[in-house]
Amino acid sequence: MDTSHPAWQRICALTDILPDTGVCALVGERQIAVFRLGDDSLYALDNHDPHSGANVLSRGIVGDLRGEPVVASPIYKQHYALRTGACLEDATTTLQTYAVQAREGAVWLLA
Template structure:
């Protein structure tokens, strides 16, 4: 596994998601400012559609989540586990900001 430079941190929108192609996979990135930087699979496990970056970010009983735009399942931004159905998981990625860049640890 290796760190992949995704973008300059100044181009990353805050409070919403953006999709990026990282080592052949679609990744949803969420910069929530003081609440953290998160990355999970962009593909919704319930539908197979690549759209989680377009979902609404919300707090479900203290868990930061993204709501899938199609059927509204909520995926934890930390673990990727679906709140409504734990069998559905949008795998999380390690992500960090370093020297003004946003880096994601690519999975093999």
């Protein structure tokens, strides 16, 4: 994937992501977890869980901790802030986040 010139890429229809769930998108050779919250806000971050070594975050449980939208890893349950990618239990771990938006009924990712 050429990251020197990011471009918006269509990922899926907005209706393909149920509210308060995520999906995994393969962009180039990178797996990216894309989440849709109940208010239709969208977030995207790396799908790779550095604590387990597995690409599973898109299957995590979406929730809220102290006002911060998060996803809990389905393996060891670390919480990652959807806005920043920061791990709430391990300040040394942060996932890459991506710009994501809904346009004309589709989800678009800048990667």
